[in-house]
Amino acid sequence: MIRFFEKAPYAPVEYCYEVEEILYKGKSRFQEIMVVSNPHYGKMLILDEVVQMTERDEFFYHEMLTHIVLHSIPNPRKVVVIGGGDGGVVREVLKHKSVEKIFFIEIDEEVINISRQFFPSVSSGVDDPRVEIRIMDGAEFLAKQKASDIDAVIIDSTDIIGFARSLFTAEFFRNVKNCLTDQGMFVTHTESLHFHKDMVIEIQETLKEIFPVVDLYTTSIATYPGNWWAFAVATKGTSPREIRNTFQIETNYYDDEVHRQAFVTPRLYEKLMHGKLKW
Amino acid sequence: MIRFFEKAPYAPVEYCYEVEEILYKGKSRFQEIMVVSNPHYGKMLILDEVVQMTERDEFFYHEMLTHIVLHSIPNPRKVVVIGGGDGGVVREVLKHKSVEKIFFIEIDEEVINISRQFFPSVSSGVDDPRVEIRIMDGAEFLAKQKASDIDAVIIDSTDIIGFARSLFTAEFFRNVKNCLTDQGMFVTHTESLHFHKDMVIEIQETLKEIFPVVDLYTTSIATYPGNWWAFAVATKGTSPREIRNTFQIETNYYDDEVHRQAFVTPRLYEKLMHGKLKW
Numbered sequence: 001m002i003r004f005f006e007k008a009p010y011a012p013v014e015y016c017y018e019v020e021e022i023l024y025k026g027k028s029r030f031q032e033i034m035v036v037s038n039p040h041y042g043k044m045l046i047l048d049e050v051v052q053m054t055e056r057d058e059f060f061y062h063e064m065l066t067h068i069v070l071h072s073i074p075n076p077r078k079v080v081v082i083g084g085g086d087g088g089v090v091r092e093v094l095k096h097k098s099v100e101k102i103f104f105i106e107i108d109e110e111v112i113n114i115s116r117q118f119f120p121s122v123s124s125g126v127d128d129p130r131v132e133i134r135i136m137d138g139a140e141f142l143a144k145q146k147a148s149d150i151d152a153v154i155i156d157s158t159d160i161i162g163f164a165r166s167l168f169t170a171e172f173f174r175n176v177k178n179c180l181t182d183q184g185m186f187v188t189h190t191e192s193l194h195f196h197k198d199m200v201i202e203i204q205e206t207l208k209e210i211f212p213v214v215d216l217y218t219t220s221i222a223t224y225p226g227n228w229w230a231f232a233v234a235t236k237g238t239s240p241r242e243i244r245n246t247f248q249i250e251t252n253y254y255d256d257e258v259h260r261q262a263f264v265t266p267r268l269y270e271k272l273m274h275g276k277l278k279w
Numbered sequence: 280m281i282r283f284f285e286k287a288p289y290a291p292v293e294y295c296y297e298v299e300e301i302l303y304k305g306k307s308r309f310q311e312i313m314v315v316s317n318p319h320y321g322k323m324l325i326l327d328e329v330v331q332m333t334e335r336d337e338f339f340y341h342e343m344l345t346h347i348v349l350h351s352i353p354n355p356r357k358v359v360v361i362g363g364g365d366g367g368v369v370r371e372v373l374k375h376k377s378v379e380k381i382f383f384i385e386i387d388e389e390v391i392n393i394s395r396q397f398f399p400s401v402s403s404g405v406d407d408p409r410v411e412i413r414i415m416d417g418a419e420f421l422a423k424q425k426a427s428d429i430d431a432v433i434i435d436s437t438d439i440i441g442f443a444r445s446l447f448t449a450e451f452f453r454n455v456k457n458c459l460t461d462q463g464m465f466v467t468h469t470e471s472l473h474f475h476k477d478m479v480i481e482i483q484e485t486l487k488e489i490f491p492v493v494d495l496y497t498t499s500i501a502t503y504p505g506n507w508w509a510f511a512v513a514t515k516g517t518s519p520r521e522i523r524n525t526f527q528i529e530t531n532y533y534d535d536e537v538h539r540q541a542f543v544t545p546r547l548y549e550k551l552m553h554g555k556l557k558w
Binding site for chain 2: 003005012013014015016017018038039040041056057059060192193194195218220222223226227228252253255257258261265266267268277278279
């Protein structure tokens with residue numbers, strides 16, 4: 001049996017997957033890209049030895065990263081997606097009929113191309129006319145925005161090391177704020193509450209220096225080490241807990257009940273932020 | 280580096296842990312028992328190559344298995360704990376001042392003894408005068424109960440294979456029902472919604488044939504493969520979603536907000552039970 005040992009940063013446990021077939025292995029300018037097949041998960045996308053996505057359960061992450069904010073912003077029109085070269089977030093954003101324009105900013109064009117080839121059901125939206133692909137650093141893209149006309153900025157980066165680090169600085173968060181509309185929202189994954197609690201807290205604290213409203217929600221992602229995956233939302237005043245769009249979109253997991261339940265409870269949030277939870 | 284490869288049943292991913300030291304390794308009549316130390320988790324209890332508990336995060340599982348039902352039953356007095364030889368559930372049950380008697384039924388005495396030696400903070404309650412230890416099969420113990428005077432039956436078994444299987448049959452569930460008071464509750468773990476969805480559903484369906492009220496709640500356990508850990512509750516009529524005891528106990532994670540949020544939402548439950556979720 002061929003096995004793949006995941007080298008996830010900061011994780012105190014290594015995940016080991018059976019590999020039926022190595023479908024692709026190559027190096028881009030930025031990272032090693034691999035596509036393998038697994039008996040349970042189907043095809044898996046692996047970047048620098050870390051699992052990014054699997055055919056079987058990618059919808060948990062992509063739906064939860066996208067639909068919480070897009071249901072809280074009244075009629076989102078312009079959305080910026082940074083990272084997520086597989087196209088999963090773009091596919092979910094396009095389900096919102098009010099969206100007129102998606103700036104899809106990916107630093108590594110190879111990820112988009114490999115996903116078009118191996119994950120057509122995930123990358124199905126990237127060639128939609130509403131999508132403008134820009135191959136560049138997301139931090140640079142946002143730094144150049146002049147108007148405050150973006151409804152949502154969604155970060156779907158790799159783990160918070162290496163080139164993804166530029167998307168988690170105070171300077172970057174200030175640039176995000178400048179380009180957002182008054183009811184706009186910023187959302188990013190912030191790793192696992194089980195394994196990277198300090199990082200989750202640090203990002204919350206940094207965002208709070210810049211945004212009036214910062215919140216935290218979680219969902220369980222089987223292929224991300226630590227599993228209890230945390231997402232930070234930041235806004236200029238509106239709460240992401242309230243659903244403001246009532247239209248129905250087709251999803252597998254996300255719905256309005258899931259939306260409301262995903263947010264970390266007030267008391268747990270307080271305990272987390274004040275270091276009162278021992279683990 | 281010494282590494283331990285977990286052989287969790289049914290899991291499509293193997294977890295691999297760094298081992299600093301093997302503190303104990305032996306065979307009981309029922310299983311292989313191992314205690315190792317890990318830089319992140321501290322001491323870990325491993326039965327038949329499956330991680331049961333770690334010093335660092337055992338509270339998530341023990342609190343969530345115990346306190347949901349014990350906060351929903353008005354003034355629980357008599358509790359049966361089956362399995363959980365480490366004593367973690369017993370420790371949590373003893374926090375409820377109304378409890379007068381715990382029948383602690385463990386098939387493998389060795390697990391209790393090893394835990395007394397290596398996990399004193401977990402097994403701290405097993406020698407409390409309110410605890411009656413019986414070394415026997417939990418299914419046999421319940422089959423012999425005549426009165427309906429048990430307030431809660433809590434199953435803390437190993438994975439649902441081998442000798443633990445007797446705790447997941449319709450016959451066993453009927454015996455549980457017979458020994459419960461009218462407001463009594465049954466709770467058991469039922470593996471992971473990510474990896475063992477069909478098993479979670481099967482146990483829910485079997486319980487529904489016997490109990491008028493069956494419910495499902497989850498929490499994230501980092502060291503159980505699939506992580507999104509599911510618990511089944513069954514009662515003669517009262518809902519486990521309602522908190523009926525207002526007293527305060529000391530916990531690290533569980534509280535009334537966590538209680539309410541832990542239950543699977545009605546729509547997700549419906550979709551699960553009717554096979555409408557694809558994963």
